[in-house]
Amino acid sequence: MNIPFLDLSFTYTTLQADIDAAVARVLSSGYYIMGPEVDDFEAAFAQYCQADHCAGVANGLDALILSLRALGVGAGDEVIVPSNTFIATWLAVSQVGATIVPVEPDAATYNIDPNRIKSAITSKTRAIIAVHLYGQPANLGPLKDLCRTHSLALIEDAAQAHGARYAEQRIGSHGDLVCWSFYPGKNLGAFGDGGAVTSNNPDLMQKIRVLRNYGSSKKYHNDVEGVNSRLDPLQAAILKVKLQHLDIWTEQRQKIAALYKSELADTGLVLPHVPQHTVPAWHLFVVQTEQRDALQNALTDRGIGTLIHYPVAPHMQVAYDHLGFGKTDFPLAQSMADRVLSLPIGPHLTMDQAQTVCAAVKDVAV
Ligand SMILES: *Cc1c(COP(=O)(O)O)cnc(C)c1O
Numbered sequence: 001m002n003i004p005f006l007d008l009s010f011t012y013t014t015l016q017a018d019i020d021a022a023v024a025r026v027l028s029s030g031y032y033i034m035g036p037e038v039d040d041f042e043a044a045f046a047q048y049c050q051a052d053h054c055a056g057v058a059n060g061l062d063a064l065i066l067s068l069r070a071l072g073v074g075a076g077d078e079v080i081v082p083s084n085t086f087i088a089t090w091l092a093v094s095q096v097g098a099t100i101v102p103v104e105p106d107a108a109t110y111n112i113d114p115n116r117i118k119s120a121i122t123s124k125t126r127a128i129i130a131v132h133l134y135g136q137p138a139n140l141g142p143l144k145d146l147c148r149t150h151s152l153a154l155i156e157d158a159a160q161a162h163g164a165r166y167a168e169q170r171i172g173s174h175g176d177l178v179c180w181s182f183y184p185g186k187n188l189g190a191f192g193d194g195g196a197v198t199s200n201n202p203d204l205m206q207k208i209r210v211l212r213n214y215g216s217s218k219k220y221h222n223d224v225e226g227v228n229s230r231l232d233p234l235q236a237a238i239l240k241v242k243l244q245h246l247d248i249w250t251e252q253r254q255k256i257a258a259l260y261k262s263e264l265a266d267t268g269l270v271l272p273h274v275p276q277h278t279v280p281a282w283h284l285f286v287v288q289t290e291q292r293d294a295l296q297n298a299l300t301d302r303g304i305g306t307l308i309h310y311p312v313a314p315h316m317q318v319a320y321d322h323l324g325f326g327k328t329d330f331p332l333a334q335s336m337a338d339r340v341l342s343l344p345i346g347p348h349l350t351m352d353q354a355q356t357v358c359a360a361v362k363d364v365a366v
Contacts, residue, residue, distance in 0.1 A: 049172025060181025
């Protein structure tokens with residue numbers, strides 16, 4: 001039996017009639033840039049996220065870049081980011097010309113450790129970007145306290161956290177600006193690129209709306225040097241259909257995560273830890289072991305797909321050679337890169353398949 005890590009066509013085949021109808025509606029509308037489909041999805045997604053505002057953008061990286069720009073962060077400013085994250089979090093900071101200040105995670109949750117942030121704050125620090133890594137909300141309470149005390153902006157990279165909750169409230173407006181990706185493999189994925197920013201701050205959101213559309217709030221009148229980073233109405237229409245099914249898909253992820261947690265408890269693998277005040281979206285189910293490569297190879301031999309998120313920590317990427325970081329500068333991020341393995345999880349995976357994964361892991365785990 002083959003158990004794929006991901007099956008991107010699953011959501012299309014389950015919702016084919018509705019998605020085909022949405023696509024046909026956009027194609028026959030004559031509206032191919034912005035317009036009512038984008039407005040409708042923005043309203044629906046803001047409501048889903050318990051946020052006052054949503055602005056669609058072209059992708060998750062742009063959501064982060066435009067958020068930093070809306071806050072006026074640029075050259076000479078420092079931004080605190082997790083040492084262990086997908087490269088996009090770091091790229092956004094360097095793209096606006098600001099300085100990347102990495103901070104190590106809490107070893108139990110893999111999310112940025114608020115206790116380590118204080119010593120990284122200087123007079124140049126302008127913002128913290130917290131990443132809800134693997135769909136597990138970062139420790140937002142202490143992060144918000146730090147930002148209030150030191151007058152910093154809190155940006156959330158929520159690219160992996162659609163539907164997750166912190167202190168009973170959905171991710172979407174805890175921080176100043178919350179950045180989303182609708183890359184196909186995310187929990188809410190488009191059939192192409194897409195992204196959004198949600199927030200309760202109308203002034204910042206107005207800036208993002210202007211920046212994403214050539215710096216223009218009135219056609220052919222450009223107030224700032226903006227970019228072209230708009231959410232495609234075809235993707236918006238598709239995302240609006242999919243949003244109605246997101247909670248069901250998240251429930252399936254939660255059931256699989258619960259099964260993995262109980263079935264794999266005695267295998268010696270380090271399993272995800274969920275703090276009491278959070279409900280993860282389970283974008284990924286990540287285990288840790290010294291024998292990671294052996295475990296991955298054994299599962300591959302049994303037809304079970306796994307991936308590594310991420311095999312190279314940002315500070316060791318060739319792209320950031322010029323920052324001069326070495327392997328030992330961020331030991332927690334480094335140890336994750338050496339030890340993490342993501343097991344299959346998602347709406348495409350049946351409980352029987354998840355059981356098969358458990359049996360295989362138990363069989364080979366050392
Ligand atoms: C996917 C992802 C992004 C970037 O999203 P794109 O839409 O691919 O630009 C940013 N941050 C994190 C944590 C991600 O997982």
